[in-house]
Amino acid sequence: MFCISDIRNVLYLSFIYLPTRLKACFLYCSLFPEDYLFKRKQLVRLWLAEGFIEERGESTLEEVAEGYLKELIYRNMLQLVDRNDFGRMKKFRMHDILRELAVDLCQKNCFGVTDENKCRGPHQKDVRRLVLQKLKDDIQQPFSNMHQLRTIITLGDSKSSFTVLPLLCNESRYMTVLELSGLPIEKIPDAIGDLFNLRHLGLRGSKVKMLPKSVKNLSNLLTLDLYESDINELPSWIVKLKKLRHLFAQKTIDPTWREFASCSGVRIHNGLGNLINLQTLQALELQDESVRHLGELRQLRSLRLLNMKEIYCGHINKSLVQMLYLSQLTVCASDEDEVLQLNVCLPSLQRLFLRGRLAEGALDESPLFQAVGGQNLYSLCLYWSQLREDPLPSLSRLSNLTGVHFTRAYNGEQLTFLTGWFPKLKVLCLIDLPNLNRLVIQEGAMTSLEKLYLVNLSSMTEVPPGIEFLMPLQNLAFWEITRDFLMLLHQCSAIQGTQWQHTLRH
Known part of the structure; x- marks a missing residue:
């Protein structure tokens, strides 16, 4: 029989023989709390900022980092927890015993510590990285040896106003990562501009309304995360951050995403074309000046455009063609x-989110929806498209779709899924289609479906014929239905023995 100490020894041996390029990335993961769920993109951005990733051939740093992540999962150093709809790794965690070993090594080598290990206070010497979890109160005393700190990350539902931030900016001049997401911070000190080595600034969900002008001095900044902060407009000097790769600056207005104006972005008045290294831009409020220079951002992988007008479409089309690596595109009309x-x-496009009216025949005529142009398209979300003709015959050519989402996208009365259509579809959401009174599913349609959500289909008076061909499903939901429709569901033999959810219409 193996005892715990034997297992530890075996794991320790497997760990110490990790290639150096993987070891730092793995130790970094141990700084986060036990059972912490990592997100792929989030961790990749942090690894880049820390300088763990080296260029390899023609691959981007992000692609190299994802390769490291895959190797750690292959070696069982990290446990894969969830994939997205088209099979790409999404969330993962560390094994408890492996984490304990890594934590010990981190502390012995001053690599970093997590708050649960009582890292604050004068007893902790020369620690370079600090992860703080669920700060409920403000920090009463400064961190010891602040000048040694390279990384500060706060996690969870933190209430601290983090008044130590000005002192950090003055004392920790070599700071590389400052991730303060979720803290109710209202102001960033001017001294932040002195952090010449800062590569990651995270203010997601903060109360910050304005960035100090000194931020323009952060010439090494790779990630600026202002998502759900109170910043609505970026200052003109933002375009001086020429190394910037990821810019998040979107704010949610309607969390259900069912209203037409569900989110807002930021405006960049002049010099957008200087940000040539941008891979992520979420979300840009289009104006005449930014429309003219958007095409210069040829490294973009993920782009969200708001305030789209018909007069901009010609310029935008020419710009998008220049973005050979674009995999995610969101476009929202101004009204x-x-x-x-x-x-x-866009042959590299994997996810497409459109909010606004589509022209008649767009699904048949636009290369976006053709079998060749959309061969890599996995996820399609259409909001407020106001389509009159059944969109399914046109979209059925996109055989790799794994997710389809319609919200106010179709004004017709019937949708029919024919045999052989959407063979890889896993998630189907039909929401707020007021005229839809009949949904027909033939045997052999959507053979991979796992989740079906039917929401506020006010004209529907029968359970969709053929729904039995989809059973069993992981999730089946009928939301905002009438009591009469609920009675039909209880009487329907096709879904008997299947777990399903419902809510009643108010």
Whole structure:
């Protein structure tokens, strides 16, 4: 029989023989709390900022980092927990015993510590990285040896106003990562501009309304995360941050995403074309000046555009063609009457989110929705498209789709899924389709479906014929239905023995 100490020894041996390029990344993960769920993109950005990733061939640093992540999972150093709809790794965690070993090594080598290990106070010497979990109160005493700190990360539902931040900016001049997401911070000190080595600044969910002008001095900044902060407009000097790779600056207005104006972005008035290293831009409020220079951002992988107008479409189409690596695209019209005319082939596109009216015949005529142009398209979300003709015959050509989401996208009365259509579809959401009274599913359609959500289909008076061909499903939900429809569901033999959810319409 093996005892715990034997297992530890075996794990320790497997750990010490890790290639150096993987060891630092793995130790870094141990700084986070036990059972912490890592997100792939979040961790990749942090590894880049820490300088763990070296260039390899023509691959981007992000691609190299994902390779390291895959190798750690292959070696069982990290446990894969969840994949996205099209199979890409999404969330993962550390094994408890491996984490304990890594934590010991981190502390012995002053690599870093987590708050649960009582890292604050004068007893902790020369620690370079500090992860703080669920700060409920403000920090009463400064961190010891502040000048040694390279990384500060706060996690969880933190209430601290973090008044130690000005002192950090003055004392920790070599800071590389400052991740303060979720803290109710209202102001960033001017001294932050003195952190010449800062590569990651995270203010997600903070109360910050304005960035100090000194931020323009952060010439090494790779990630600026202002998502759900109170910043609505970026200052003109933001374009001086020429190494910036990831810019998040979107704010949610309607958390259900069912209203037309569900989110807002930021405006960049001049010099957008200087940010040539941007890979992520979420979300940009389009204006005449930014429309003209968008095409210069040729490294973009993920792009969200708001305030789209029909007069911009020509310029936007020409810009998008220049973005050879674009995999995620969101375009939201400025109002319900503006028509989104996106007639462009984007062969690398994997996710497409459109909010606004589509022209008649757009699904048949635009290369976006053609079998060749959309061969890599996995996820399609159409909001407020106001389509009159059944979109399914056109979209059925996109055989790799794993997720389809319609919200106010179709004004017709019937949708029919024919045999052989959407063979890889896993998630189907039909929401707020007021005229839809009949949904037909033939045997052999959507053979991989796992989740079906039907929400506020006010004209539907029968349980969809053929729904039995989809059983069993992981999730089946009928939300905002009438009591009469609920009675039909209880009487329907096709879903008997299947777990399903419902809510009643108010």
